[in-house]
Every structure is written in structure tokens, then in C-alpha cells.
Amino acid sequence: MTFKEQILQGIPSELPSPHVYPKGINRAPKRKDILSKDEKQLAIRNALRYFPKEWHKKLAVEFAQELKDYGRIYMYRFKPTYDFYARPISEYPAQSQQAAAIMLMMQNNLNPAVAQHPEELITYGGNGAVFQNWAQYLLTMQYLATMTDEQTLNMYSGHPMGLFPSSKNAPRVVVTNGMMIPNYSKPDDWEKFNALGVTQYGQMTAGSFMYIGPQGIVHGTTITVMNAFRKILPKKENPSGKIFLTSGLGGMSGAQPKAGNIAGCITICAEVNQKAATKRHEQGWVDVLIDNMDDLVTRTKQARENDEVISIAYIGNIVNVWERFDEENIFIHVGSDQTSLHIPWTGGYYPVDISYEESNRLIREEPKLFKEKVEETLRRHAEAINKHTAKGTYFFDYGNAFLLEASRAGADVMANNQIDFKYKSYVQDILGPMCFDYGFGPFRWVCTSGKPEDLDKTDQIAMEVLQGIMENSPEEIQLQMQDNITWIKDAKKNKMVVGSQARILYADAEGRVKIANAFNDAVAKGEIGAVVLGRDHHDVSGTDSPYRETSNIYDGSQFTADMAIQNVIGDSFRGATWVSIHNGGGVGWGEVINGGFGMLLDGTQEAEARLKSMLFYDVNNGIARRSWARNEEALFAVKREMERTPTLKVTIPNLVEDDILANLF
Ligand SMILES: NC(=O)c1ccc[n+]([C@@H]2O[C@H](COP(=O)([O-])OP(=O)(O)OC[C@H]3O[C@@H](n4cnc5c(N)ncnc54)[C@H](O)[C@@H]3O)[C@@H](O)[C@H]2O)c1
Secondary structure (H helix, E strand, O other), X not given: OOHHHHHHHOOOOOOOOOOOOOOOOOOXXXXXXXXOHHHHHHHHHHHHOOOOHHHHHHHHHHHHHHHHHHOOOOOHHHOOOOOOOOOOHHHOOOOOHHHXXXXXXXXXXXXXXXXXXXXXXXXXXXXXXXXXXXXXXXXHHHHHHHOOOOEEEEEEOOEEEEEEEOOOOOOOEEEEEOOOOHHHOOHHHHHHHHHOOOOOOOOOOOOOOOOOOOXXXXXXXXXXXXXXXXXXXXXXXXXXXXXXXXXOOOOOOOHHHHHHHHHOOEEEEEEOOHHHHHHHHHOOOOOEEEOOHHHHHHHHHHHHHOOOOEEEEXXXXXXXXXXXXXXXXXXXXXXXXOOOOOOOOOOOOOOOOOOHHHHHHHHHHOHHHHHHHHHHHHHHHHHHHHHHHHHOOEEOEOOOOHHHHHHHOOOOOEOOOOOOEOOOXXXXXXXXXXXXXXXXXXXXXXXXXXXXXXXXXXXXXXXXHHHHHHHOOOHHHHHHHHHHHHHHHHOOOOOOOOOOOEEEEEEOHHHHHHHHHHHHHHHHOOOOOOEEEEEOOOOOOOEEOOOOOOOOOOOOHHHOOHHHHHHXXXXXXXXXXXXXXXXXXXXXXXXXXXXXXXXXXXXXXXXHHHHHHHHHHHHHHHHHHHHHOOOHHHHHHHHHHHHHOOOOOOOOOOOOOHHHHHOXX
């Protein structure tokens, strides 16, 4: 059967042969055995509803075994044998080009070169699922292949509930992932309801089909590091020869040295796991590997003297580096940490003065002692950082719960008021005020032709548009504009494309609309094939997350999720091709509500109207909320936008003088 025929048949009419697990594929960890006997029966009953009765007896036994072996029912037998990758859009069977674009994006998220656990339909983050099982995948592709532009597919946590009549202007797909009644949103609730087959963790761009590999994280980290240096350096001084000290060369943290090189500083990144460090070195993401502290000191001093731009991986514990650099009086300009402190007791953070192997033994055999060692290390870690910050180092928390866990371990990280931390997080200090509040966020696009030449052309178009905007942009956003022009100029050189022909760029509402419009024109003229637009959920308006994306909201509303919900509803009737809203992602199940969209630019006038309406709202909704929270930069941005767009009327807060409140209570 051809690829197209296989897509069109959905669930095959004959039972496929048992699955052969490919070798060398990274498999998802075995999940918790959390269901009672009755619940296990329910999970099997739920799974069997995808299949004809005559297969039930056989599949019931097989699925029960999967539940036992893996803690979930993935229905491996139904995984198609064709290759998974973003085929050019013309290769999908479709009556709707919009639906074909969605198939392309789904296939990209399941491409083994892109996805973390492709057999289990997990794209990233350990649990970021596109679907819960292979039956959902097969049915969804069939629906997409047969639907028209007058129908909408509803997807409930990977399950295609069905096609409903709608209209040309409606989204083709509406995705919800992990949406729970709020009281059922604790971590074990995910384990239980996911095992039952009724919900899934979509992370951010996994369950919304908008993942583009490591490029997204490299760009975000570059923006963060660049702006961190800006906060501390005199205007126009560049970061070469200045030190950024951090740790972690894992999944996301591995982007730090590459980002440091693009930002143009000296990056020193400690990593206890030699394999992780070597892998990043082999990939060319870090320039030099050093496993000896004396050598690290010598090489660092040399890099300082020569004003170098270099990234160094130190194989060892980060605490030793902070302490030794203090003794050596090596000045650290910017410091952070990206160990996995969101999971401190199971190997996310390794204690100092104990070998990596011994630590792993302690985790398994003496977890209580391991915990004590981690806490001791966190106290030492914070003490060493405090010594450096007393000398002028700028330290920020990288959203990895470093300050939270350090405070729980009794480290000296609390501010004088004993409520806040001594140091701010990257969103509070950098991304929030410098990017999100002005509307800058991780806009992205994918060339559906699959041709690298198309991506080159879009890079060129985007750069010219940004240069044009920059000529008339106010002082407040000149730097952000310049960063993105520099990024897009070098984007190809950075060789970050894995999977689909995709690009990321931080742009504000004006930039996003103008770039998208120029792409649509180029599609209309036949210069490039159709383009899919989207963004990370980690953005201005899409995500409510009190300890990350909305951590720089200080009016109490950081614990509400109205913005993310308003956003997904607003995007859906302004022209998105698909919309998604998720519980969980990054910081955890129950801790964040985040949403995103995808939009096909097919060169039509309808696409032009849609992009103008939706992209404008998709950014300005968040700016309005941020300005209502009294954020200065957002107030600036929203007032500026209201001057340009008379139909935008946002409620502006009146600011109260502190002394009026001082003696009230
Ligand atoms: N980059 C971002 O934009 C971003 C944003 C938000 C949150 N985060 C957070 O950053 C953390 C890291 O994410 P990841 O995907 O890289 O995790 P990961 O577990 O893949 O990598 C962390 C690395 O830190 C190393 N490590 C642990 N303790 C160490 C120590 N004491 N000294 C030196 N190295 C040590 C580990 O060996 C591991 O390789 C997570 O908590 C994540 O939520 C990152």
C-alpha cells in the first residue's frame, strides 16, 4: 500500500502483525503502576473501543501486557511501517490544504530525528505527547485526509472526537490537552488518567504539533544571555571576554554554550555527566572539553586576557567552579544554573564531592542520604554564588527551581522581606520586561514545500522586513530589533534545522504581521510554497504560569489563567488554522495553562485577512493584560499600539502613589 492509501484507510481492515521494536530508539520510561484492578479493566475497555469486536479477545491480552510492561497502552502493533518525517505538503492525501499542513506538522513531531520517544508518540520533555496511542494517530490522519474546509476536527488529548460541520473561517482542528477539573490536576492524577487513556500531557509544542527541534531553545537562550549582559554592561560594550558561568549540558541546558557563542561571551558550563558533555562537544555545541580544575582556571584566565568568544565544558560539579573561581578572584559577569532542580532527588542535581557513579548508587540504594547530600550541596552552591554577587556578579534563576530548592534546603537565598528570593528569574528580569511586555516572542514558521531554498528565501524576506521596521522603531525596542536581525542573518550559518524546514525569530506584533504578510505575498507570486506560521507557547499571551511566563506579573493575577483561555478563544475565531490549549508543560501538570496556534499561509487574500486579524490579537491580548498589571514596558507598548490602531481600546490602569497605601493597615 502507498503512503496515501495507508493514511486513507485509518484503522487497518486486517490486524497488522505484531510490532517489531526498532533498535537504538530512545524509549519512554516505564510509567507508574497506578491503577487498581477495576481501573485496569476500564483502561482495557477504553482501549478496545477503537477496534472491531472480533479483535477484542486477542488485543485485550496484548494491551493488558503493555499496561503491565510500560504502565500505558500505546497499541504498538498499530504503528505504521512508513517513515515519519515532514513530507512536502503535496504528498499528503487531502481535500483541505489546511488539513494537509496539520498532517505535515504531526509527522514532524513524530520524526525519530526530532522526537524523544517516537515509539510512544512523545516529542519532548519525557512526556510531551502528540497522541496517547497509535489508534488515535491513525484515525486522526484519516479524518484530516478526508475533511473539507467546512469541517472542524475536535481533538481531546490526542483522541479525535470527530469532524463537526463548521465554516471556512473556523479552525480546521481544535486541540485540548490535559484539561482537567482543577481539583484533579495533581501529578498523580496525570499518571492515573493517562493510564486510563482519557487524557495526555501535551507539554507545549508537542501536543500542538509545533515543535521544531533544538532551534527554538537555542534562540531563546541566546536572547536571554544577550540581554543578561546588556543589563550589566555599559551601553554598546560587547560581551566578548566576559564570563557567563552556568551548568548543565542536558536536553535544554545543552543550548547554553551554543547560545553563549552566538551572544559572543566566554561560556563556562559545568556538567557532571561525562557522556552528556562529550555528546555536546561532538555535536559542536561546545568548543572545548576540560576535566581538570587547574586547566579550567588557566584556560579561563587566558580567554579573559585575549577577550575571547569561546565555550568551555567543565566535566565536574558546578559548585567546585563557583568556589574555585572565588579563591582565584576570577570575576564572573553573569551566572545562572540549569541543572534539573525540578526533580532534585532522582538525579536532576548531583551532590558535590561524590562521584557521578556513587551518586547514582545512592539514588537507588540510599535515597535519604542522597537527599541530605543534595541539600548540603545546595547550601554550598548558594553560599559560593553569594560571594560572587557580593563582588558584582549578576545571577539569575533559569526557571529550573534552583532558588526554590535552595530555599527549601535552608540556603541563604531569601531577600530581606523573607518572601521573595535574593535573585530574580530569567522571565522576571529579562524575558518578561525586555521581550514579552513589548510583545516580542518566539514566532516561527515552516516551509511546507520541504525545500531548503524556500527557507533561505523566507530568512531573506524576514530580514528585510525587520530592517524596514527598525528604521522607524522607538528607542525602547531598538535592541530587540537588532538582535533579531543579527539572528536571522546568521540563522543558516548556525545550522539549527532538524526535521522540517523551520525558523524561529523573536518578533513583536508589528514584526509578526508584516513578516507573515510578506510571506503570503511571496506564496501568491509563486516564489515559495505555502508556509505554516506558529509560535512556542512560551510567549507574550499564550501562557499563564506564575513561576515562569507570567512570573513578572505582580498584581496577584499571575495565579489566574484567563489570558491563556481568552487567547485560544480569540485566535480561533480570528483565523487560526488550528488552536490548542494545554494543562502542564515545562513547569508541570497543574502548574500552567498554555496555548498555541498554527496558520497556513497559502497566498490567498483570505489568508492575508486572517493573519492580520489573528496575529495582531495573539500578541496584543497579552500586552493588554501585562499593562493592566501595571508593567511599565507593556503600558508603553499598548499605548503605542492604540495610537496606531484606533479600534483597539484597552483599559489602562491608574497608578497609586505608595504613600497613600503606606499607613492604611
Ligand atoms: N533553557 C530554558 O529556556 C529553560 C526554561 C525553563 C526551564 N528550564 C529548566 O532547566 C532545567 C534543565 O533542563 P534540561 O532539559 O537541560 O535537563 P537535563 O536533566 O537534560 O540536564 C541537566 C543536566 O545537569 C547536570 N547536572 C546535574 N547536577 C549537576 C551539578 N551539580 N553540576 C553540574 N552538572 C549537573 C545533569 O547531569 C544533566 O545533564 C530543567 O529544570 C528545565 O525545566 C530551562
